[in-house]
Amino acid sequence: MSVHVCSHAQICGIASAVPAEVQTNAQRSDDFEPSWIARISQQIGVQERRVARHLCTSDLCYAAAKQLLSSLSWAPDTIDVLLFVSQTPDYRLPATACSLQGRLGLSKHCVAFDINLGCSGYVYGLWIAAQLLSSSRIRRILLLVGDTASRFVSQQDITTALLFGDAGTATALEFDDDASPMFFDVGTDGTGESHLMIPAGGYRQPSQEHTKTPIAYEANKVRSAEDLWMDGAEVFAFTLREIPKSIRSVLASAQWTTEQLDVFVPHQANAWMLQQLCKRVGLPAHKMLNSLQHFGNTSSASIPLAMTTALPSDLCERSLRLLLSGFGVGWSWATVAFLSTPMIVLPPVYLEETERYQPAWLS
């Protein structure tokens, strides 16, 4: 798709929530050789991550949304659309967006649906929200994005166990005639599906005893077919093949040079890969946000989480030329360039396990 311009969407605020429990990579020395932990942690730029035991993504998004709606003084019945972007829904059905509409007390006229995307999910969600605001009578949208990726990785697979953390986020968007245009590039290459996936547990390979059985592929790489499989070299090749093009195309449409750009917020894939990406597009490393050290790769939540943890005062106080790019599982990617206006940015909520939602029907 060529670059798409959306004209009437304003981001009014962003909030995030993470599990209170911290897991450091150094703590994993019972499972992995400390020298390997040190080497990999340095390369991926992750020291510690927030991990959910029983908390769901919806619990994290709910906490972030409650705080954000309260700070914006947005009454629940003024929300026209709730979008929930995640690969870790509460149930196989119904959609978690429906559950969250009920929990948040939103109007019955509220449109609510789930979007199953990971690394590209936040910018994809922004694109859908911006499209709705630009082309319909929708006035307010609540975009809830997050994942509890630590719950779908094998703790014995060093490729993923040291990388992924959990987070949920909430972004409030509103129709605004004067909003600056947003320049989006959105793309897909489904031929890459097998390189980053959970092969079993869906309907093609339903969960069975053998799909749950851990298999040792190499030392330090033990996982079942219901755990995440990631081919790092293929992820890297995809990123270098597609993302520089995507970034250049939105910058060209916005008529911005890399020098004019204030902040680049990429999906927090891993530190080494992001350095390589910056080099390819001629972006100085100091313009790139990095929240990997304390949160790891939080899948779809990583861009808004980085914005709330690494950039809060700037986003609150002034307009910024922002470039956001999400890319990965699918393969799927979405990049956007836009001039932000000062918005509400809240510090992360640290959610305890005891604060998880207990549906009435479960008790």
Add this chain to the structure above:
Amino acid sequence: MKRHEFLQMMEELLAIEPGTLSDTQRLRELEGWGSLAVMECMAQVEEKTGILLQPKKIALCETVSDLYQLLEESNQAAV
């Protein structure tokens, strides 16, 4: 990229003493040759030549020479 430049690049990224890596060295017998080294090799080759080696083709390479051959073939295919 000349063969000696390629060998030098591999020695550096694998932290091997300069001048000791041979063409016939089997990749899997090199201690540092794992997924991180594969990505570093892809990055350096791409940066120096503009050629992005395909991971599935790298996985088929048995020796250092096979890897260089892959680079040569990819280079010719790109011309």
